[in-house]
Amino acid sequence: MEFLNTSHSGFLVAMSCLVALVAGFTGLSLTRDLAEKPMFQKKASIALASVALGGGIWAMHFVAMLGLQLPILFYYDAAITLVSALSAILLVGAALIILHFANRTPVIITLAGGIVGAGILAMHYIGMAGLELCRAVFSVSGVAFSSFVAVGLCIAAFWIAYGQRTNRNILLGTLCFAIAVCAVHFLAMTGTNFVAVPSLAEFGPVMSNETLALGVIFFSFVIFGTCLWVSVTYLVVAPSAQPEAATEPSHASRSEPRSAPEAVVGLQIPCERDGSKVFIRSADVLFVRADGHYTQVYTADEHLFCAWPITDATKRLITVGFMQTHRSYLVNPDRVVRFERTKDKGRCIFGGADLPPAPVSRSKLKIIQNALASQVGAVRAG
Structure with a gap:
């Protein structure tokens, strides 16, 4: 089996990491203060956050794949590529539903982080299965190490972001999420080789790199635009917080005013x-x-x-x-x-x-x- 020589565009690798960072910030910010929102708005925010986080995983992967340079012409199966995007969005959505509709215990936060880690892995390997005219050959060590990193970093990201819902923790959780997405892709790619395949699999319509680029650019534009919209909420000065210490119940009669x-x-x-x-x-x-x-x-x-x-x-x-x-x-x-x-x-x-x-x-x-x-x-x- 003869492996193909590969190289990567440094610019697109950097852009893929930026997309992961922006997607993480957007998704985790959309789920702030949901307990104080009406049910419809809460569900809508979770849906948007799922698209931002899951779609960001997909966009990061394929921005990086656009930077993959092989000595042969290759395409993508459009149906498998769509499945890879939907799998990431659905798994992230399941994690957010668990976080916001169940009692947020340590077990729930860990479970949600693990589900998101599984979503990153599913998206990566389903997306790689969509290659046409070439095939990815994975190493056992690469799959095992990338899986460990994905689950571990996603659990850390959700523990940080949901342990205390402060702006600082959301930013730190964003960083962990972005590192998890990028680490899975590039660690997995380090142990991946490619071989030429003489014919198309014809599972779905064939999509060229140019067509994929248009889709990725559009989705990245949506994520960046949403990020700018969400960022405005961080500039609004929050009202002064209520005092932390609990006051004693009043023992005065109803005709007397309360002390505070x-x-x-x-x-x-x-x-x-x-x-x-x-x-x-x-x-x-x-x-x-x-x-x-x-x-x-x-x-x-x-x-x-x-x-x-x-x-x-x-x-x-x-x-x-x-x-x-x-x-x-x-x-x-x-x-x-x-x-x-x-x-x-x-x-x-x-x-x-x-x-x-x-x-x-x-x-x-x-x-x-x-x-x-x-x-x-x-x-x-x-």
């Missing part, structure tokens, strides 16, 4: 009403109830869907005086009109016949009863 009314009034809770996003003042909220991975926000007149999971709602609302009466309930003590205790359980009653009570679990009964004792009427039943 600005904090309660100032926090806005993102909710959905008739498909539109609205912000509800925390002071107007009676209680918040867990609803799967999301929450329901109850005011005196209505209850609304909120994309915050109960864990996020707890972190934010405890700082402005809410109390967790149950693992699934957060209560605004200023809006409780009566506390009832039945044996080893209790419940908080609110004004309004249509408002359900908020249960108080046994472990929190004494704390909630003492906190509300001087503020509302307490009734012991049974």
Whole structure:
């Protein structure tokens, strides 16, 4: 078997690395702050991020392949090339869905990173199978090493980017993602040789390097344009953060003002009403109830869907005086009109016949009863 001599264009190699970097930044930035967005916008952002990350993997590969120089004329099978792009997008999409619709535990983050690493590998080797008039011959060591690097670096990228959703971590995660994509391609290519094949496989339409270049240029333009659009969000000055330390629940009577009314009034809770996003003042909220991975926000007149999971709602609302009466309930003590205790359980009653009570679990009964004792009427039943 006679192997063909190969060389690469340094300019296109550099451009392929830049495409991977921009795609990673765009995709990871599109998934920022999704917990605060309506469901449709959340799904749309995940879909766009999947296309940016998965399509970026594909674009990086074929920009680098355009720089591959062989002593023979070769083409690409258009159908296999399309499958390689779709496989990367679908696997990245599966990883993002797991990250944003399941409880984000260490196992989930590791699983998502592993899936993206598998997406990079699938895209590379399916894309290489689309070569016409020549065939890639892979080495076992090259496949094994590139697979190890792909999965390891992608897991690291997602641990960094999703461990803490800060701008700094997103940028570091972007760098890890880009290194993973580039390392897989070039490490795999280091152990790859090419042999001439006399005839076309004819699985799908034949595509020349020129046609492929047009497609890659168009998709890269879309990724770079989206990157510029996303970059604007980093220039917007974020409002001052809420204080980290939790304040103690108020023990004052309802006729007395709270010690920090600005904090309660100032926090806005993102909710959905008739498909539109609205912000509800925390002071107007009676209680918040867990609803799967999301929450329901109850005011005196209505209850609304909120994309915050109960864990996020707890972190934010405890700082402005809410109390967790149950693992699934957060209560605004200023809006409780009566506390009832039945044996080893209790419940908080609110004004309004249509408002359900908020249960108080046994472990929190004494704390909630003492906190509300001087503020509302307490009734012991049974």
